[in-house]
Amino acid sequence: MTSAGLIVLGGLPGTGKTTVARPLARALGAAYLRIDTIEQALADSGELTAPPRAAGYVTGYALARDQLANGVAVVAECVNPLKLTRDAWRAAGAGFPVLEVELRCSDVVEHRARVEGRETDIPGLRLPTWRDVVAREYETWDRAHLTIDTAAAGVTASVELILAAWRPHASGAVRSQPSK
Numbered sequence: 001m002t003s004a005g006l007i008v009l010g011g012l013p014g015t016g017k018t019t020v021a022r023p024l025a026r027a028l029g030a031a032y033l034r035i036d037t038i039e040q041a042l043a044d045s046g047e048l049t050a051p052p053r054a055a056g057y058v059t060g061y062a063l064a065r066d067q068l069a070n071g072v073a074v075v076a077e078c079v080n081p082l083k084l085t086r087d088a089w090r091a092a093g094a095g096f097p098v099l100e101v102e103l104r105c106s107d108v109v110e111h112r113a114r115v116e117g118r119e120t121d122i123p124g125l126r127l128p129t130w131r132d133v134v135a136r137e138y139e140t141w142d143r144a145h146l147t148i149d150t151a152a153a154g155v156t157a158s159v160e161l162i163l164a165a166w167r168p169h170a171s172g173a174v175r176s177q178p179s180k
Contacts, residue, residue: 005097010080014115021077035078097169100145107151
């Protein structure tokens with residue numbers, strides 16, 4: 001078991017976030033927070049008049065803070081498309097080590113095939129089309145973070161890269177401060 005800290009995996013749909021996040025969380029003995037699962041549960045509640053937009057992320061931040069306060073490491077997985085969401089994850093992890101990871105797929109043909117060939121593992125979740133992915137708002141990262149090209153690095157290699165980057169964070173060498 002690792003010490004409490006937060007690893008946030010972001011990237012466009014089809015880049016391998018879930019595929020990498022699950023074995024990463026298992027390797028760390030960490031809590032796993034998946035925004036798609038949270039958003040679908042909120043939608044399934046029948047209490048929302050429209051699909052959740054911010055609610056899933058806000059719920060994820062709260063759950064991450066609770067786990068961290070209990071001394072549990074957290075792997076959060078989401079598109080994390082905006083500076084606003086990235087800053088909010090850092091704020092949720094304030095006082096704890098935080099590692100931000102962006103997964104990309106540089107091979108456009110491979111990326112499209114992944115998006116078009118996926119099947120959901122969350123009942124009721126509508127997966128985005130390739131057109132949805134290409135049109136999605138996704139801001140360029142404005143700070144240092146770990147970037148992994150999943151067209152070049154497989155699942156095991158991606159997990160190993162994240163674990164190697166996590167070691168200095170978990171040892172306390174790097175602590176998050178809320179973004180301003």
